[in-house]
Amino acid sequence: MAQLTKSIKTPFDNAVVRRRQMRKLWLAFLLFPAMAILLTFVFLPMASAIWYSVYEWDGLVRGEFIGLGNFQEVLFDPRNNKFLINAFFNNVKVFIALMVFQNGLALILALFLAREPKGYRFYQIAFFLPVILSTVIIGFQWKLFLNPIFGLVNTLLRNVGLGDWAVPWLGLPETALGAMILVNAWHWVGFPTLVFLAAIHRIPKDLIEAARLDGASEWMIARDIIWPLMAPAVTIIVVLTFIGSFNWFEIPYIMGGLEGSPSYSTDMLGLLFYRTAFGSVSAGNSDFGTGSALAVLIFIFIFTFSTIATRYLTSREVELS
Amino acid sequence: MANVIKKPGDLGSWLMHIFLGANAVIMLYPILMMALSSFKTNKEIFTSPFSLPRSFSLDNFAVIWSQTNVPRYFINSTIVTGLSVLVLLVVGTMAAYALSRYKFKGNIMISLFFLSGLMLPLRLAIIPLFIQLKALGLVDNLLGLICIYTAMSLPATVFIMTGFLRSLPSELEDSARMDGASEFRIMVEIMVPLITPAMVIAGIYNAVPIWNDFFFPLIFIQSPEWKTLAQGLTAFFGEYSVNYGVLYAGLTLAALPIMLVFIVQSRRFIAGMTAGAIK
Amino acid sequence: MATIELRDVTKDFGGVQVIHGANLSVQDNEFVVFVGPSGCGKSTLLRLLSGLEELSSGEIYIDGERIDHLPPARRGLAMVFQSYALYPHMNVLQNMSYALKVAKKSKQEIEEKVHAAAEILQLTELLDRKPKALSGGQRQRVAIGRAIVRDPSVFLFDEPLSNLDAKLRVQMRLELTNLHKQLQSTMIYVTHDQVEAMTMADKIVVMRAGNIEQVGPPLELFNKPANKFVAGFIGSPAMNFFHGQVVGVNNATYEVKLENGAQFTFTAQNSNLAEGDEVDLGVRPEDLQPGTGGHGTMAGTATAVERLGAQTYVYLRSPIEESMIIHHAGDLDVQSGEQIDVSFDLKSCHLFGPDEQRIEFEG
Numbered sequence: 001m002a003q004l005t006k007s008i009k010t011p012f013d014n015a016v017v018r019r020r021q022m023r024k025l026w027l028a029f030l031l032f033p034a035m036a037i038l039l040t041f042v043f044l045p046m047a048s049a050i051w052y053s054v055y056e057w058d059g060l061v062r063g064e065f066i067g068l069g070n071f072q073e074v075l076f077d078p079r080n081n082k083f084l085i086n087a088f089f090n091n092v093k094v095f096i097a098l099m100v101f102q103n104g105l106a107l108i109l110a111l112f113l114a115r116e117p118k119g120y121r122f123y124q125i126a127f128f129l130p131v132i133l134s135t136v137i138i139g140f141q142w143k144l145f146l147n148p149i150f151g152l153v154n155t156l157l158r159n160v161g162l163g164d165w166a167v168p169w170l171g172l173p174e175t176a177l178g179a180m181i182l183v184n185a186w187h188w189v190g191f192p193t194l195v196f197l198a199a200i201h202r203i204p205k206d207l208i209e210a211a212r213l214d215g216a217s218e219w220m221i222a223r224d225i226i227w228p229l230m231a232p233a234v235t236i237i238v239v240l241t242f243i244g245s246f247n248w249f250e251i252p253y254i255m256g257g258l259e260g261s262p263s264y265s266t267d268m269l270g271l272l273f274y275r276t277a278f279g280s281v282s283a284g285n286s287d288f289g290t291g292s293a294l295a296v297l298i299f300i301f302i303f304t305f306s307t308i309a310t311r312y313l314t315s316r317e318v319e320l321s
Numbered sequence: 322m323a324n325v326i327k328k329p330g331d332l333g334s335w336l337m338h339i340f341l342g343a344n345a346v347i348m349l350y351p352i353l354m355m356a357l358s359s360f361k362t363n364k365e366i367f368t369s370p371f372s373l374p375r376s377f378s379l380d381n382f383a384v385i386w387s388q389t390n391v392p393r394y395f396i397n398s399t400i401v402t403g404l405s406v407l408v409l410l411v412v413g414t415m416a417a418y419a420l421s422r423y424k425f426k427g428n429i430m431i432s433l434f435f436l437s438g439l440m441l442p443l444r445l446a447i448i449p450l451f452i453q454l455k456a457l458g459l460v461d462n463l464l465g466l467i468c469i470y471t472a473m474s475l476p477a478t479v480f481i482m483t484g485f486l487r488s489l490p491s492e493l494e495d496s497a498r499m500d501g502a503s504e505f506r507i508m509v510e511i512m513v514p515l516i517t518p519a520m521v522i523a524g525i526y527n528a529v530p531i532w533n534d535f536f537f538p539l540i541f542i543q544s545p546e547w548k549t550l551a552q553g554l555t556a557f558f559g560e561y562s563v564n565y566g567v568l569y570a571g572l573t574l575a576a577l578p579i580m581l582v583f584i585v586q587s588r589r590f591i592a593g594m595t596a597g598a599i600k
Numbered sequence: 601m602a603t604i605e606l607r608d609v610t611k612d613f614g615g616v617q618v619i620h621g622a623n624l625s626v627q628d629n630e631f632v633v634f635v636g637p638s639g640c641g642k643s644t645l646l647r648l649l650s651g652l653e654e655l656s657s658g659e660i661y662i663d664g665e666r667i668d669h670l671p672p673a674r675r676g677l678a679m680v681f682q683s684y685a686l687y688p689h690m691n692v693l694q695n696m697s698y699a700l701k702v703a704k705k706s707k708q709e710i711e712e713k714v715h716a717a718a719e720i721l722q723l724t725e726l727l728d729r730k731p732k733a734l735s736g737g738q739r740q741r742v743a744i745g746r747a748i749v750r751d752p753s754v755f756l757f758d759e760p761l762s763n764l765d766a767k768l769r770v771q772m773r774l775e776l777t778n779l780h781k782q783l784q785s786t787m788i789y790v791t792h793d794q795v796e797a798m799t800m801a802d803k804i805v806v807m808r809a810g811n812i813e814q815v816g817p818p819l820e821l822f823n824k825p826a827n828k829f830v831a832g833f834i835g836s837p838a839m840n841f842f843h844g845q846v847v848g849v850n851n852a853t854y855e856v857k858l859e860n861g862a863q864f865t866f867t868a869q870n871s872n873l874a875e876g877d878e879v880d881l882g883v884r885p886e887d888l889q890p891g892t893g894g895h896g897t898m899a900g901t902a903t904a905v906e907r908l909g910a911q912t913y914v915y916l917r918s919p920i921e922e923s924m925i926i927h928h929a930g931d932l933d934v935q936s937g938e939q940i941d942v943s944f945d946l947k948s949c950h951l952f953g954p955d956e957q958r959i960e961f962e963g
Binding site for chain 3: 490492493495496497498499500501502506511514515
Binding site: 023024026027029030031033034035037038040041042043044045046048049051052060105108109112113115117118119121122123124125126127128129130131132133134135136137140141142144145150152155156159186189190191194195198199218233236237240243247249250254270273277278288291292295296298299302303306 | 333334337338340341344345347348349351352354355366367370371412413415416418419420423425431434435438440441442443444445446447448449450452453455468469471472473475476479504505529532533534535536540550551552554555558565568569572575576579580583584587590591594595598599
């Protein structure tokens with residue numbers, strides 16, 4: 001009925017129509033720049049990566065369509081896949097180690113900080129300070145500290161009578177990755193700490209007081225009240241750590257070099273991808289085809305696992321809240 | 322902030338203080354050592370690494386100022402970060418404003434479009450991005466970096482700003498409409514001034530990673546005159562690999578500005594940098 | 601100085617109609633109150649009038665000129681919002697002058713108008729304060745001041761007092777009534793509070809579910825509610841209803857038997873009631889008398905008694921589980937659980953037919 005009356009155009013309707021058009025223009029003006037930038041510099045390249053991965057490449061020139069040939073080369077060519085497998089398991093090690101050391105420490109720090117001890121503000125700032133610094137600065141700084149002869153770490157060890165421990169940390173395959181993981185944990189631990197802390201602060205005070213009146217010990221409060229109720233923060237940190245671990249690039253690049261030295265013990269998927277795409281001593285010339293295929297595989301892996309993890313962890317949130 | 326947990330001082334709380342204190346030392350001592358070493362000569366670094374510098378001589382800094390490209394890198398980083406964040410906040414706030422303040426067909430679709438941008442790791446699309454920027458003549462060009470950083474940070478910015486803009490009461494908008502203000506005026510004079518704290522948070526959230534980024538310049542910038550600070554440090558490290566005092570001075574200089582801002586604005590920094598992870 | 605006319609105004613949101621063809625005329629200088637339960641469409645109707653929402657169909661005229669195609673600011677209206685909607689980052693002066701600034705008025709004119717309005721509302725001392733530093737009542741006054749400076753032909757108020765505490769609400773009610781006298785302009789006021797409606801309005805518009813149920817002066821609505829809904833909505837405590845059936849018709853004389861057993865006859869000239877029709881008898885709590893007599897007597901058990909000295913409220917439950925309330929002026933010695941009789945006089949009762957519309961009758 002309303003439509004019928006609307007179909008007869010009067011000057012009044014025209015004014016309304018004009019206003020609606022102005023509104024549409026206004027909305028377009030607001031949305032267009034952001035959408036255009038995002039399409040051009042994020043969505044288009046992401047889509048192209050898939051598109052490029054099914055072509056042969058010669059430098060910057062696209063060759064012929066070769067289907068899954070690049071994927072096959074990455075996954076099954078024995079010259080490549082030994083690197084892939086090695087790098088992948090290094091990334092897995094990084095993820096597990098960061099979960100345990102970095103996030104575990106962060107949880108303890110957050111639980112302590114939640115009591116708002118003396119120096120609460122100071123601790124927050126101190127723990128967060130490295131987070132704001134560039135990985136490049138952190139990487140070089142620790143590379144200097146870990147210098148086998150002149151570095152502060154070994155000098156310190158020798159000074160306190162642990163000279164036997166003063167090994168070339170970054171030069172031994174057994175210790176290099178561990179050292180880098182600790183550096184990363186030092187760099188980032190403040191981040192999960194403060195995310196956890198914010199989550200704990202969000203728990204209603206009454207709940208904790210009620211538990212205390214019920215006679216629960218501090219440990220029981222942490223385990224039975226705080227831990228379940230901070231589940232959303234845990235989900236986010238686990239997923240961010242996962243994505244970060246499998247995109248890990250800067251620290252190994254700066255501290256171990258592009259080839260994951262010593263002897264590929266610190267090689268990562270990110271480094272392998274860089275070498276494949278842009279060329280290196282071990283990977284030979286730049287190859288955009290296999291590089292793109294590798295990128296697509298890494299993306300699918302990260303996307304799948306972070307989606308599954310989010311689902312699983314989120315379901316845990318619902319059950320417990 | 323609320324005092325969530327309180328407990329009388331006992332053995333446990335002593336352990337807690339020791340644990341927190343030790344951790345603070347571990348976090349701060351390396352940074353302090355880096356700063357102190359920057360005043361030392363090479364010889365001093367080797368012979369007395371832990372002591373205070375014999376004199377707070379600025380020789381190492383003078384070398385950096387006069388003989389390296391670090392000042393130039395510094396300027397480049399400032400330009401890239403400044404412009405990226407500026408464009409980002411303007412464009413991101415505009416889009417967030419449309420999505421949060423108007424009901425229209427396609428609102429949900431466009432929101433999802435921005436949201437999906439959050440999940441795309443742009444690093445993995447570096448090859449097509451490289452070819453694309455090459456075609457646009459934006460390789461080895463600060464503008465190329467600005468485009469990438471703006472695009473990369475837009476989804477999170479739109480996400481953060483939408484959250485804040487939604488929280489503003491719609492009666493304010495209605496009231497301004499009754500007062501005769503145009504939609505543009507309502508946005509600029511009424512709504513945006515009310516979310517400046519949110520813009521600061523979103524600004525920090527984006528500025529810190531952009532300032533610190535090393536990956537994109539590594540691939541897109543070759544000429545020394547366009548290198549950013551984080552990237553330039555790698556070149557600088559190659560050049561001065563044996564002059565430890567100068568290296569420490571370079572690191573200190575690179576870390577100093579952001580650290581100073583952080584110490585003054587720590588609350589906002591922490592709120593800003595954890596903004597994406599705290600619902 | 602304005603008359604308003606709404607003709608067949610409808611509004612739908614996403615295919616759901618929320619205003620079903622409203623017709624209304626408002627006289628110049630009238631204080632009109634839209635009242636109804638939440639969700640009845642009263643605020644929507646106000647927003648349609650203001651231009652903040654677009655009509656789906658229909659026409660709106662102010663002073664005989666059609667305005668429904670105009671943007672809000674060009675309709676000559678000003679609105680005071682429930683949350684006051686003061687711009688938090690501007691001080692009182694800036695808040696009050698914003699509309700004039702947008703309209704590009706001269707500095708001098710702005711100053712004059714703002715100071716004149718501030719004078720009326722006793723805001724002169726507060727002009728450089730930010731809204732945060734004002735009390736609830738002061739904010740309310742600034743919101744009104746912001747409307748006054750625009751010199752509107754019509755003032756719109758959207759539940760402006762609901763955020764104030766009870767005491768301040770009474771005071772602001774009086775101030776608004778005085779302001780209306782002082783400004784001599786048309787005012788439309790939306791509220792869900794029937795006390796505000798009864799005390800302030802020249803004319804009340806009762807709405808329910810997107811329909812205008814009745815329009816009239818407060819006491820007319822109280823004394824002659826057009827239907828069962830208005831009868832139940834206006835008046836506090838609400839009117840008691842007793843369900844019954846027409847059991848006998850003789851010319852214009854009808855006999856009704858209520859479900860609780862009471863029986864009475866009445867004459868109604870213009871009624872087309874038939875035997876077997878369901879009717880409701882409405883009796884206001886103050887018209888129910890304790891004891892037997894009148895035109896009918898009913899029994900009930902007191903479930904709660906509120907003795908306030910000057911007045912007494914008795915909550916009763918009849919044997920057939922009807923609940924009713926008696927409002928007795930003066931003290932009444934009834935205990936909870938006690939069984940008492942109540943009676944009614946048809947002269948002070950209301951009768952509603954099967955369509956819930958009022959039936960004029962004589963007892």
